[in-house]
Amino acid sequence: MNPSIIRLGSFTSILAGTLLIAAHALNLGSGEYGSVYGNFLVFMSHLLLVFAFFGLYIFQGEKNGTVGFLAMLLGNIGNIVVTAIVFVEIAQASLEKASQVLMTSVNEPLSTYGPLLFVLGMILLGISIIRGKVFPVYSGYLLVAGTIVFAAAGMINDFKLIIEVIGAIFTGAGFIAAGMTLRSDSHSVKIKG
Secondary structure (H helix, E strand, O other), X not given: OOHHXXXXXXXXXXXXXXXXXXHHHHHOOOOOOOOHHHHHHHHHHHHHHHHHHHHHHHHHHHHHHHHHHHHHHHHHHHHHHHHHHHHHHHHHHHHOOHXXXXXXXXXXXXHHHHHHHHHHHHHHHXXXXXXXXXXXXXXXXXXXXXXXXXXXXXXXXXXXXHHHHHHHHHHHHHHHHHHHHHHHHHHHHHHHO
């Protein structure tokens, strides 16, 4: 196993989790569209998650099984679409009319199904971590719980931003815990490899 890939997965997992928590906390008092800075941090977090998904997948190796493979595949496809949506949200926070870009006949299905793929990928990633027992089992539970809480925020308008922060805390903590495991194990992989 390549220690550079493990270090990259560790770094991106920890940083993405940290940025996710900070971004949603920053957006908490910003209104309907969030803040430009908060949305930018969400954007950066999702960019980093692509590498985190691959790093976690590679480190779990054979323990991934079909669930882990689907988590990486669906999670990354959904994450790439979500990254594009968040880019529009950055513009929306400053222009307020940018969201119309997501309402075109081509983009509307993407903006509907991309986040669903990401949610499914995140839940499968959490299940894969729980079943694989390579990472701390609680990190998988945190990812599943955080994803469900975050997805539920879209259905509850009154406390949406608070619920998103709670979901981001759980999800971010799950990525940080998994990344810390990668970080501590990267030294032993260097010795073995």
